[in-house]
Amino acid sequence: xxxxxxxxxGSNREGDMARALKQATGREPTMxxxxxxxxxxxxxxxxxxxxxxxxxxxxxxxxxxxxAIMDAVRAHATRGGLVLGVCNGFQILCESGxxxxxxxxxxNLRFVCRMQxxxxxxxxxxxxxxxxxxxxxEVCIAHGEGNYEADDATIERLEGEGLVAxxxxxxxxxxxxxxxxxxxxxxxxxxYSEKRNVLGLMPHxxxxxxxxxxxTDGRALFESLASAA
Amino acid sequence: xxxxxxxxxxxxxxxxxxxxDEYARILKLIGRTPSFTELGIFSAMWNEHCSYKxxxxxxxxxxxxxxxxxxxxxxxxxxxxxxxxxxxxxxxESHNHPSFIEPYQGAATGVGxxxxxxxxxxxxxxxxxxxxxxxxxxxxxxxxxVAGVVAGIGNYGNSFGVPTVGGSTEFDASYDxxxxxxxxxxxxxxxxxxxxxxxxxxxxxxxxxxxKTGRDGIHGxxxxxxxxxxxxxxxxxxxxxxxxxxxxxxxxxCLELMASGAVIAIQxxxxxxxxxxxxxxxxxxxxxxxxxxxxxxxREEGMTAYEMMLSESQExxxxxxxxxLEKQAEAxxxxxxxxxxxxxxxxDTLRFVVKHRGEVKADLPIKELGDEAPLYDxxxxxxxxxxxxDPGSIKAPFSNRDALLKxxxxxxxxxxxxxxxxxxxxxxGNSVRPPGGDAAxxxxxxxxxxxxxxxxxxxxxxxxxxxxxGKQAVAESWRNITARGATPLALTDNLNFGNPxxxxxxxxxxxxLQGIGEAARALDFPIVSGNVSLYNETQGAGILPTPAIGGxxxxxxxxxxxQTGFAREGDTILLIxxxxxxxxxxxxxxxxxxxxxxxxxxxxxxxxRRNGDLVRRLILSGRVSAAHDISDGGLAVALAEMALAGDMxxxxxxxxxxxxxxxLFGEDQARYLVTVAQGEAAAVMKECAEAGAxxxxxxxxxxxxxxxxxxxPILLTELRxxxxxxxxxxxxxxxxxxxxxxxxxVS
Numbered sequence: 020x021x022x023x024x025x026x027x028x029g030s031n032r033e034g035d036m037a038r039a040l041k042q043a044t045g046r047e048p049t050m051x052x053x054x055x056x057x058x059x060x061x062x063x064x065x066x067x068x069x070x071x072x073x074x075x076x077x078x079x080x081x082x083x084x085x086x087a088i089m090d091a092v093r094a095h096a097t098r099g100g101l102v103l104g105v106c107n108g109f110q111i112l113c114e115s116g117x118x119x120x121x122x123x124x125x126x127n128l129r130f131v132c133r134m135q136x137x138x139x140x141x142x143x144x145x146x147x148x149x150x151x152x153x154x155x156x157e158v159c160i161a162h163g164e165g166n167y168e169a170d171d172a173t174i175e176r177l178e179g180e181g182l183v184a185x186x187x188x189x190x191x192x193x194x195x196x197x198x199x200x201x202x203x204x205x206x207x208x209x210x211y212s213e214k215r216n217v218l219g220l221m222p223h224x225x226x227x228x229x230x231x232x233x234x235t236d237g238r239a240l241f242e243s244l245a246s247a248a
Numbered sequence: 249x250x251x252x253x254x255x256x257x258x259x260x261x262x263x264x265x266x267x268x269d270e271y272a273r274i275l276k277l278i279g280r281t282p283s284f285t286e287l288g289i290f291s292a293m294w295n296e297h298c299s300y301k302x303x304x305x306x307x308x309x310x311x312x313x314x315x316x317x318x319x320x321x322x323x324x325x326x327x328x329x330x331x332x333x334x335x336x337x338x339x340x341e342s343h344n345h346p347s348f349i350e351p352y353q354g355a356a357t358g359v360g361x362x363x364x365x366x367x368x369x370x371x372x373x374x375x376x377x378x379x380x381x382x383x384x385x386x387x388x389x390x391x392x393x394v395a396g397v398v399a400g401i402g403n404y405g406n407s408f409g410v411p412t413v414g415g416s417t418e419f420d421a422s423y424d425x426x427x428x429x430x431x432x433x434x435x436x437x438x439x440x441x442x443x444x445x446x447x448x449x450x451x452x453x454x455x456x457x458x459x460k461t462g463r464d465g466i467h468g469x470x471x472x473x474x475x476x477x478x479x480x481x482x483x484x485x486x487x488x489x490x491x492x493x494x495x496x497x498x499x500x501x502c503l504e505l506m507a508s509g510a511v512i513a514i515q516x517x518x519x520x521x522x523x524x525x526x527x528x529x530x531x532x533x534x535x536x537x538x539x540x541x542x543x544x545x546x547r548e549e550g551m552t553a554y555e556m557m558l559s560e561s562q563e564x565x566x567x568x569x570x571x572x573l574e575k576q577a578e579a580x581x582x583x584x585x586x587x588x589x590x591x592x593x594x595x596d597t598l599r600f601v602v603k604h605r606g607e608v609k610a611d612l613p614i615k616e617l618g619d620e621a622p623l624y625d626x627x628x629x630x631x632x633x634x635x636x637x638d639p640g641s642i643k644a645p646f647s648n649r650d651a652l653l654k655x656x657x658x659x660x661x662x663x664x665x666x667x668x669x670x671x672x673x674x675x676x677g678n679s680v681r682p683p684g685g686d687a688a689x690x691x692x693x694x695x696x697x698x699x700x701x702x703x704x705x706x707x708x709x710x711x712x713x714x715x716x717x718g719k720q721a722v723a724e725s726w727r728n729i730t731a732r733g734a735t736p737l738a739l740t741d742n743l744n745f746g747n748p749x750x751x752x753x754x755x756x757x758x759x760x761l762q763g764i765g766e767a768a769r770a771l772d773f774p775i776v777s778g779n780v781s782l783y784n785e786t787q788g789a790g791i792l793p794t795p796a797i798g799g800x801x802x803x804x805x806x807x808x809x810x811q812t813g814f815a816r817e818g819d820t821i822l823l824i825x826x827x828x829x830x831x832x833x834x835x836x837x838x839x840x841x842x843x844x845x846x847x848x849x850x851x852x853x854x855x856x857r858r859n860g861d862l863v864r865r866l867i868l869s870g871r872v873s874a875a876h877d878i879s880d881g882g883l884a885v886a887l888a889e890m891a892l893a894g895d896m897x898x899x900x901x902x903x904x905x906x907x908x909x910x911x912l913f914g915e916d917q918a919r920y921l922v923t924v925a926q927g928e929a930a931a932v933m934k935e936c937a938e939a940g941a942x943x944x945x946x947x948x949x950x951x952x953x954x955x956x957x958x959x960x961p962i963l964l965t966e967l968r969x970x971x972x973x974x975x976x977x978x979x980x981x982x983x984x985x986x987x988x989x990x991x992x993x994v995s
Contacts, residue, residue, distance in 0.1 A: 028585065029493050032675060133669050
């Protein structure tokens with residue numbers, strides 16, 4: 020598994036992501052600069068990490084979605100290559116047209132960082148095969164704009180085609196209600212592209228890979244990817 | 249002299265915050281009337297914030313050395329050796345006045361400034377903390393200030409990408425018109441690559457890096473050196489605007505540049521901007537500095553020399569570079585999209601020369617600008633000693649059970665989750681002990697080593713007895729680090745006080761510093777950096793004396809760091825340290841009984857050391873399943889916090905002798921709670937006795953309730969609701985969210 024992490028000016032979880040990828044794959048990812056135009060040959064997985072790309076003073080991810088490197092990322096996705104976007108990376112995927120919908124400000128208008136339970140909707144994808152279907156996992160969130168929204172037709176399509184990857188739930192696995200930290204539609208925490216080779220999610224599985232630091236529920240996502248290629 | 253510049257007169261000097269004798273000193277020093285730009289430079293260098301003119305003679309008495317101290321006060325931040333070639337670089341700084349005027353930007357730029365202080369020294373920031381003090385919850389501005397400050401701190405740290413792992417947020421009427429926003433940053437460097445501010449070599453280029461200069465923050469440091477009158481809000485234009493994105497780029501570019509070997513000296517542009525940074529670099533290096541302001545990147549058209557020299561625009565750095573590596577350095581900055589401009593050079597004249605559009609705007613002796621700043625031994629009066637309160641006279645009209653529930657719902661002791669959940673405290677993946685317990689514990693890189701970090705002060709103790717209060721602030725910091733199993737190494741202080749020209753406030757300052765010095769010496773916990781914030785008063789009323797202490801300790805293996813929460817059913821709860829039942833100045837007396845009188849608990853530094861060293865040893869021996877220091881709210885609140893953190897109840901069966909409420913709520917110092925397996929309890933207690941530390945088994949962990957002796961059980965669900973709900977409810981608009989029978993009045 021050959022991986023690459025895109026660093027935009029203002030990215031800040033690229034190191035956390037590199038650590039998780041190395042732990043799962045045994046290899047350091049290539050760090051790509053936003054102004055690069057090509058992925059290294061043979062890249063299996065491209066990751067857009069968390070952060071505040073270009074300061075996110077415009078809509079989150081809006082500038083990054085148009086960065087030079089994104090043409091290469093789009094081409095990679097079109098070829099069926101794997102793309103993972105976490106937090107700001109998810110926002111960038113939506114802005115770049117690789118995923119539908121938009122991430123709006125959290126319903127309570129506050130940034131939120133806390134541990135968060137998620138329900139794994141399906142385990143037959145390259146990202147989730149090391150989880151059980153319907154499993155409740157505990158990872159963390161850290162975002163101010165994670166409130167997923169799309170038009171009704173899009174939501175219907177996402178639901179109908181099984182493209183919802185994760186939903187916010189409580190420790191007992193009950194989806195929604197107070198467990199939804201940001202007001203996202205249908206408690207959506209992450210979604211797949213049509214071919215399920217692109218995943219965008221707000222929570223940070225890369226921060227949950229160590230028993231000393233919160234737990235290891237994020238590991239299976241990277242182990243799934245490591246065994247995918 | 250340009251025709252548009254005002255003539256310099258004694259009145260204009262006074263308008264710049266310079267006292268008549270200070271202006272006379274300037275005239276004598278340079279032998280002529282200063283130019284307008286020069287007057288601005290003097291006002292920037294000689295205000296309280298930059299010159300420490302009221303505090304210097306007292307600060308000199310603080311202990312600042314230890315074998316592990318690499319650099320003490322006087323640089324951008326303190327540096328200590330944490331082993332294995334690693335250095336920890338840290339400092340705390342205030343942004344009180346700007347945050348009151350414009351809470352979001354004021355707090356945000358406070359965080360930005362302290363982060364810059366740390367990475368200026370070549371360290372990558374790994375954690376932030378803060379200490380916040382707001383006015384009464386009933387004050388009309390408090391809610392808006394809390395919301396703005398928390399969002400500002402959060403936004404800056406979150407975007408910059410450093411976890412905010414700890415802090416302290418409290419409320420008191422004395423801060424109604426003058427809140428405190430103290431931010432601390434902690435960074436990591438290698439001991440052999442620390443960067444300093446002293447310039448070296450004649451004729452070397454002085455390089456301006458980072459964001460452009462605008463008109464924001466002009467006279468910020470002067471504002472921070474004056475008291476607030478009713479016109480505080482008119483000062484909004486003096487508050488700077490923060491850009492964490494630029495700062496993040498500046499961090500990466502600076503660290504890359506430092507690694508390239510091009511940097512001779514570096515100084516961030518903080519308070520008093522270009523003036524202070526340039527003078528400091530030259531004066532420390534025994535060199536003159538010549539600046540050509542035509543080269544300064546400006547954000548706005550037509551800026552004057554005066555404005556450029558006094559701007560406090562954020563995210564800017566000044567460096568002295570090796571001339572042969574200039575091009576390489578410029579390429580690094582261009583890559584990060586940042587401004588890079590050669591704005592001057594070092595000289596051998598010991599003059600500070602500022603040129604603009606072909607004119608010399610300032611020509612001043614560089615050493616004297618700093619060295620000849622006024623130095624005052626302000627008159628001070630000793631704070632009157634208070635007698636110890638009779639614990640029997642301090643009784644709230646509630647059962648002990650209800651008193652505990654009420655205490656946990658007061659503004660000061662309620663859960664601050666609403667605050668720290670707005671801070672990204674998990675980024676970087678090393679937060680082994682996140683906020684919500686004693687010291688935060690952050691792993692150093694891949695470990696196993698870690699740092700324990702905490703901010704503390706009990707201002708009501710300092711008000712009642714500055715000396716004991718100063719000791720207590722240091723002791724509590726030391727204790728919080730110890731309660732994780734870490735060894736306290738050094739501290740940074742942020743000394744927030746009222747107007748030093750008033751003898752009673754100066755007396756508080758002097759007393760607190762004596763106590764801080766004494767405790768720091770006794771506990772081998774030297775002061776390596778700090779900041780003094782005076783004139784914290786509004787319309788004549790000073791704040792509670794608030795010497796915030798930011799402590800740093802090290803633990804060799806973070807997997808051994810103790811947790812706060814109860815961990816195992818059946819464990820025995822041990823109370824270590826002597827309980828006399830000291831209720832004077834306790835949270836119980838203050839918040840439930842409305843009592844502001846009485847002496848605070850005395851701090852026995854020998855007992856602190858003995859008990860703390862013992863607790864640390866017990867934790868590192870692996871026999872302690874949970875540990876917590878006992879502070880505000882006493883034994884009862886400490887037990888409740890352990891129960892909530894572990895989601896596990898406890899039954900308390902034995903209390904220290906004497907009045908039960910005094911045993912539960914007294915705030916005797918040098919005490920800890922630890923839990924051990926039942927089978928180990930006897931052996932551990934024997935070890936305590938051998939160490940000379942008083943110890944008592946007070947109860948057992950288990951169940952879904954906290955049961956105090958002779959009281960109905962408090963279900964954890966009720967305890968949690970009572971503790972967690974007040975602050976979110978208050979911020980949501982509920983004016984009756986907090987308990988506390990008596991809103992605190994200024995004592």
